[in-house]
Amino acid sequence: MRSLLIIITFFLLWVSSFLTPWGENFCGLILILTIGVLHGSNDIKLLVNLDATKSNLNSKWRYLLFYILIVILGAVCFYLLPTSALLLFIGISAYHFGEQHWSNQFISRARKTKIYAFFYGLTIFLLLFYFNPLEVQEVVVNLTAFEVPLSWFLPLLLTSLGILFILTYVYRNLLTCNFVLEGFYLLIFSIIFSSTPLIWGFAIYFVIWHSIPSLNDQLIFLYGDVSRSSIFRYIKSSAIYWFFSILGLLGVYFFVGTDVAMLLPILFSFLAAITFPHVFVIDQIQKM
Template structure:
């Protein structure tokens, strides 16, 4: 499965290079690539949190999962209504942690208080590269809620600070720098920075985060006979993937006649944040659990 991840990362690099070298500003092409990656990898990777949290599901445990999951979504939705600026900052923070965590999936680390700092610094570095690389688009999307124009003169220093921090924490934690680290820190940032926003986010979210997470989910659930095999795994992904996709599409469709493009884009990311909030919490627990050798430990 590691080779699958490598092939898709090569594909991601080629996609970025294609847009960079061609100088393409075709929004439809960008949205097309973004949509395909999101629908096939991005959303599905978060569609089996109920199984990764409790593979031996009972009706009672499933109902409990749904209540907690929906409760977290409603709680975060309330924050979007009551304190949208705080909601944006929280979204960036837990996304940075979650994305950064994915870079260390195949390493046995136990750093105590340094561990969240390691994840957050790696995630914020690459997120800042994506957001600053298309700063005008980022400003347009966030403008209804949050103004970050004041950061423009300091964007290089922000990115450099997060880069220095993630290198420092990893070095002082005595975690060796692999070839993947060199790719992530020396090559990927340039590709993401010079690619259009939707392309850089799709490539990073899809091939550097969602796919490695999905492979970890697949490997873990393969320990259980009832989920073993690609066909069974895909079957488990479908129900909640379809519910999420249809729900998001319906809400966006209802707003298409009353909202500007920037507002629609913001609404889309708000919806993504709502399903991401409980997902990040459950996946954090899953990643820590998946390294256990006993498949029936939950």
């Protein structure tokens, strides 16, 4: 699969050479709001399948209520405690990205692997931040009113990268992978982030390197294979949740006043709110 992901990635980078920055951001938003959001829209069905010993109907409504409450709590945290919520979002998402990337390459599910997954995902985030410092600074200011010093990005990236290299050596017996190839993937991510605006670069990584592999794993977990039939069943069962997620995002955006400067902060707040319960669901599946 990763060979295909590389081909898609460089195809999108080639396409972006014909686009204006506005066009890149527009395409990035489309990818995030379709495939990106869709990959987390079937969490209720995943939870019900995990809890197969109970009534599907009762479990579905119970988990739906739980899910909605967590999303609302995440949104409230971003409103009342934006700085803490942003740091929590980055931390949880870093773990989630790393967990997905290494899901089939951990020999065991020891606590050590969670630490490794976190620092891998954090390195991805910091690569994105380092190559798009002004855009990141603007988003953080609009979200939290705190202006991140530009001088922070490189030391944070080098620190995270250094810890990741040390952990790779220490935990090498827990990993089954080609380390040279993994280094090549990091180089690819660096090329993506250094040659694209924030939204487009994030979209390529989030959708191509995270959402599609996650969808692949979810299809196998739910239906036993990846086929036209299983993809159709997945879309059918998740469509209503995806629709209301997008409707909620649009509602918040227009409620705020359709200020273009608030588009990115609202988008990342929205992704954070739906990420919190999604990470819990995927983590339960990974434990099986």
